[in-house]
Amino acid sequence: xxxxxxxxxxxxxxxxxxxxxxxxxxxxxxxxxxxxxxxxxxxxxxxxxxxxxxxxxxxxxxxxxxxxxxxxxxxxxxxxxxxxxxxxxxxxxxxxxxxxxxxxxxxxxxxxxxxxxxxxxxxxxxxxxxxxxxxxxxxxxxxxxxxxxxxxxxxxxxxxxxxxxxxxxxxxxxxxxxxxxxxxxxxxxxxxxxxxxxxxxxxxxxxxxxxxxx
Numbered sequence: 001x002x003x004x005x006x007x008x009x010x011x012x013x014x015x016x017x018x019x020x021x022x023x024x025x026x027x028x029x030x031x032x033x034x035x036x037x038x039x040x041x042x043x044x045x046x047x048x049x050x051x052x053x054x055x056x057x058x059x060x061x062x063x064x065x066x067x068x069x070x071x072x073x074x075x076x077x078x079x080x081x082x083x084x085x086x087x088x089x090x091x092x093x094x095x096x097x098x099x100x101x102x103x104x105x106x107x108x109x110x111x112x113x114x115x116x117x118x119x120x121x122x123x124x125x126x127x128x129x130x131x132x133x134x135x136x137x138x139x140x141x142x143x144x145x146x147x148x149x150x151x152x153x154x155x156x157x158x159x160x161x162x163x164x165x166x167x168x169x170x171x172x173x174x175x176x177x178x179x180x181x182x183x184x185x186x187x188x189x190x191x192x193x194x195x196x197x198x199x200x201x202x203x204x205x206x207x208x209x210x211x212x213x214x
Contacts, residue, residue: 004168005031008072011164015068018153022058030054034069047073075165080200083169087194172196 009028016022034050041049051066058065177192 004171005035007164007168007171011075011161011168012068012072014157014160014164015071017157019060019064026057027054030057072165075161076169077201079165079169080197083173083193084197084201087190087197090190169196169200172200 006024006028009024009031012027012031013022013024016027030050030053033053034046037046037049038044039046047069048066051069052062054060055062055065173189173193173196176196177187177189180187180192180195
């Protein structure tokens, strides 16, 4: 768990690096706070508090830090979808067509959405000029949020963020495998990856406090 949170802190640091220098230790503390609060707050409220607390501590706009948290969650969902599809293919699991279609559709929407927000960020001033009445609102509130989605600006940064997203989930997959072995459930590693993907997708959705009923 500590290793997983540590890698997620390093990933968050890479996501934020275009904004300045952030201490990995501080980001680890914010991650731990958000993770713990998710168990007692409904609808993943810990993620929101993580964004607010980190913004206050790091003197950053709340909308920007919250946007970066959303980016991290979207990357987690993309990795889990890739694990799920990998498991479906290799386990020859037959899923209803609407499930696979919906999965590919969500991935496409997430990718297109993140690219679109990055483009919007480049033309935010032009948009603000056309919306002169609310220009201050657009620049002061919307722009930081858009920047949160467009912080990944170079191929190297993108590659590091992707790798640092896969690594902690890979650790989790190994943990799932050994948990199964501990209960005398002998399955291939790919099965553990598939179970992790299904469980992770369920836990990624907004839920009740403590994930009760998820």
